[in-house]
Amino acid sequence: MNMNSYLSERDQNTEATVKITKDKNGVDLVTLQNPRGFSAQVSLHGGQVLSWKNERGEELLFRSSKANSKPPAAVRGGIPICFPQFGNRGSLEQHGFARNKIWEIDNDPPPLHCKDCDRKAFIDMLLKPSEEDMKIWPHRYEFRLRVLLTSDGALKLISRIRNIGSKVFSFSIAYHTYFSVSDISEVRVEGLETLDYLDNLHHKERFTEQGDALTFETEVDRVYVGSPHIIGVFDHEKKRTFLIRKEGLPDAVVWNPWEKKAKAITDMGDEEYRQTICVDGAAIEKPISLKPGEEWTGRLELSALPSI
Known part of the structure; x- marks a missing residue:
């Protein structure tokens, strides 16, 4: 594809920028930047x-110092x-295969009604199954993903998954977001009070959240x-609040491995x-x-705000 034509079409007469380079493994790496x-x-x-960095260059997402960035391993x-899928089930690998595949840039996405898309920095990507993939999960689909950086610095991910085959299929999905925090003991999560949850540490048994907010003292x-x-994810020490807004995504996963499991994860520091x-x-669920x-369409919007 002609990268220059892609950039000029997407960024003409805007201050937002989209740059495409190669990482050390030769995979396309897209950098989005807004005027702020x-x-x-x-x-x-x-x-x-x-x-995902704020206007002061502070990283808002966590990435392990031991992360393996060489395909097909997920980062x-x-x-x-x-x-x-999310988790382990059947013959598919844990959390499915989309995170291990090389996606392509989608140069001709169908119209997407999105009031924030004009004059903003975004990239459209596309994943389709190969014949090898069909042997593992025999369904024909198109997975379109738009990643967008708004003018106020919010990060949006818009997914559209279409069945282009001849039979019904079902899937689960999660945006497994690693937020960067000062210390897990200084964090609380609000908005999940009184909700039922499936506890993966107790064979997916169903419990009801009892606390006013979720705090962390163990896995x-x-x-x-x-x-x-x-x-809301509140980081007391950094005086920062992450707001998670979602549509088409009825569930929320909360995960921290804590000390013992972290030591057993090879691509994560102790x-x-x-x-x-x-x-x-x-x-x-x-x-x-x-x-x-x-x-199907699902939308996730992340924003980082100062908190008192």
Whole structure:
């Protein structure tokens, strides 16, 4: 493809910039920047957001110092996309295969009604199954992903998954977002009070959240079902609040491996569990089913605000 034509079409007469380079493995790396100085980096390896920085250049997403960036291994950090499943089930690998595949730049995406898309920095990507993929998951689909940096620095991910085959299929999905925090003991998550959750540490047994806010003193691995459209992650030490807004994603995953499990994760530092919390917009409890020709859309918006 002609990268120059792509850039001129997308960025003509705007101050936002989109730059495409290669990483050390030869994979396209897309850098988005808005006029205020916010930036994001997206790799076509997994269609994964690797970095999101504020106007002061502070990194808002966690990425492990031991992360393996060589395909097909998924990168530990940023926002891996878990599709067509979250967790372990059947013959598919954990969290599905989308995060391990090389996506392509989508030069001709169908119209997307998005009031924030004009004159903003964004990239459209596309994942389609190969014949080898069909042997593992025998369904024909088009997965379109737009990653967009708004004028005020919010990060948006808009997914559209269409069934282009001849039979019904179902999937689950999660944006496995690793937020960068000062210390996990200084973090609380609000918006999940009184909700039921499936506890992956207790064989997916169903419990009800009892606290006024979720705080962390040990390993947590939960799927909160029927969660609200807005969830807040408060970092007391950094005086920063992450707001998670989501549509089409009824569930929320909350995960931190804590000390013991972190030491068993080869691509994560022993103490790095302290610097991150995963809070995902997701659709897990009730898989999404698409008939031939049907399309599903999910939207995630992340913003970082100062808090008192």
